[in-house]
Each structure stands twice: as structure tokens, then as C-alpha cells.
């Protein structure tokens with residue numbers, strides 16, 4: 827299988843991959859980027875992610891809402907299709923879902939991406955975070971607090987920085 831992951835165009839320690847229809851997840855991504863900045867961790871937000879643009883040595887943070895009846899937002903669908911062909915054995919990732927628990931398909935898009943990443947051999951380095959916008963009307967606060975806790979208490983910051991040097 828041919829991997830397209832070798833052709834990275836820029837180098838960041840964290841690739842933030844966003845799926846959003848109405849913009850809420852973009853705010854979340856901005857808050858996460860600010861948090862990484864505050865820990866001096868380089869990062870890049872992808873609003874239309876393409877595998878060829880992603881640094882395979884980086885930690886990938888997939889961050890998506892769910893729309894329709896458990897569907898992926900439009901801007902992350904082609905990335906999801908690319909994942910189905912990809913060789914991701916050395917990829918480390920985090921996942922954050924935004925959803926509304928009044929739907930049976932709560933955070934289904936994030937769960938779908940999580941499943942795909944695992945099927946392709948990638949390693950999830952923290953438990954996924956699923957934010958229920960019904961109870962957290964400002965999801966970026968919830969996401970930034972989660973990330974801050976992980977970076978602080980679980981020393982995720984040095985794990986991410988070390989991965990850049992020793993993939």
C-alpha cells in the first residue's frame with residue numbers, strides 16, 4: 827500500500843484536523859491552538875484536511891462535530907475517505923467530538939473517525955473527549971480545560987515534544 831504521508835509540506839508538533847458545519851468546532855480548534863501555543867507546542871489547524879499535508883511525526887488532534895443523523899461534517903468527509911486507504915501504523919492521535927446528547931447518534935462522527943484511525947493502526951494516546959453541547963454551551967472552554975489538564979498532569983506536553991525528535 828502506498829502511503830501519502832511522506833510528503834508533508836510544513837512541520838508542526840500537532841496537526842489539528844477540524845470537522846465543522848456551523849463553526850462551533852472551529853472555535854474549539856482555535857482554543858486548542860491557543861492552549862498548545864501557551865505550552866510552546868507548534869500546531870497547525872486544518873479546516874480541509876488532506877493526508878498529504880500532515881506531518882506523520884506530529885500528534886494529530888481530530889476534532890469534529892456530528893451532523894445529519896450521525897454524519898461527518900462536509901469539510902472532513904474527503905479526509906475520512908482518505909483514511910480508509912491509509913497506512914497509519916506510526917501515527918499518534920487525540921480525538922475530541924462535539925455533539926448533542928438528544929440525538930441517538932451522539933458524537934457519532936468523532937466515533938467513526940476514532941474507529942477508522944484504529945482500524946488503520948494509529949494509536950490514540952488519551953481517552954477520547956466527547957463534549958455534549960446540551961450541557962456545555964461553550965464547548966471551547968471544556969476542550970481547553972481538558973487539554974490543559976492533560977498537558978499538565980499527564981505530561982502530554984513532553985510526550986508530544988519528544989515525538990517530534992524520536993518518532
Ligand SMILES: Cc1cc2nc3c(=O)[nH]c(=O)nc-3n(C[C@H](O)[C@H](O)[C@H](O)COP(=O)(O)O)c2cc1C
Pocket residue numbers: 845846847848849850851852891892893894895896897899924925926927929931932933934959
Ligand atoms: C441538523 C443537525 C444535526 C445534528 N446531528 C447530530 C447528531 O447526529 N449527533 C450529535 O451528537 N449531534 C448532532 N448535532 C449537534 C451538533 O453536532 C452540535 O450542535 C455541534 O456543536 C455543531 O458543531 P459545528 O458548528 O462545529 O458543526 C446536530 C446539529 C444539527 C444542527
